[in-house]
Amino acid sequence: MSEKYLFSHWLNLFCQVTLGGCSAFLLLAAPTITNFPVSKLLAETAISQNLEAASFFQQGVTRYNRQDLQGAEYAFQKALQRDPNLGAARNYLGNILIEQNRLDEALQEFTEVIKLNPNSSEAYYNLGLVLHRQGEKDAAITAYRQSLVIDSTRVAALYNLGLLLYEQGKLEEAIAAYQKAINLDSSNANAYLNLAIALQQQGQIEPAIATYRQALKLNPKNATAYSNMANLLATHGQAPEAISVYRQAIRLNPKSASAYYNLGVTLYNQGEFKKASGVLKRAHNEYHQQGNIEQAQKIEQLMQQIAQKSGQQQPQASQTATPSQSSDSTVQTPEPQTANQPETPANPGDVPVSVEPQSTSTSPGQ
Known part of the structure; x- marks a missing residue:
């Protein structure tokens, strides 16, 4: 029995059990969406054989790119009324629902996307993000990992996977996830920061200090990195530098x-x-x-x-x-x-x- 089949079977069971009762879960602190990537408009490729559905989809993309989420939701809903198998519209709609914190509805949309396209790394990632926000950590980890099975270069999935693994005390796995994320995107200051914290927790002091320094090269205004690095320096015999670094942290966060x-x-x-x-x-x-x-x-x-x-x-x-x-x-x-x-x-x-x-x-x- 294939891994993909097992996950799809798990997904169906999960949705049957939780879709009606997700509102009872405690929402934990989780990643937030503050910046959407620029989405491509319809070009030569027809999104649907139904011309009305394609037209509404186009309107939805345009409004989405303008951050008119209410108008975009209306257009995507109209497109789906005419073509329920329009997975791209469901994925956009799911993102809008995440932005509005309508997590149960978003979960349904991404579940439908996966049914339509089981090889969508993006849909599994987005599903993981919803589960992550609902506090369903094990399920979110499974979804992130499935996203990475399909596309191992998805940095956001690696990053959020590392965050959850750290929260579960799985430091070695978290470190590995962050290192992979950094290998793919060496400009990610927060990935360096999280890696440094995991290394610090594991007792790898010198690598942790070096990683904090790298995080600060990328983001010199990160008070957390200064403060945590100073603690390491202070407790490992480098008090003069620690004092200087603490003062820098205080300048950034008085x-x-x-x-x-x-x-x-x-x-x-x-x-x-x-x-x-x-x-x-x-x-x-x-x-x-x-x-x-x-x-x-x-x-x-x-x-x-x-x-x-x-x-x-x-x-x-x-x-x-x-x-x-x-x-x-x-x-x-x-x-x-x-x-x-x-x-x-x-x-x-x-x-x-x-x-x-x-x-x-x-x-x-x-």
């Missing part, structure tokens, strides 16, 4: 409580008590504004400890202190804090960020 805190801890461990106190005060204020009272109280205790140390400090102590000083005066730099929204790279966090998954549209003839 409201980052965790960056202030980690910078303050690193300065403290270097014996720079006065500087540490000032930075930790800012961290305290940011945490307090966020309502994180527990972390704010933790910082208050640390600041009291710094005040005591400052009173005992010899004039040259700030120049001689190192990260290897005795345990009674060294504070462990915490792990990067988790961001609430993995798709928001501006917030520091030890969570991969997801880029626009390039939800694509079927061109005429496909």
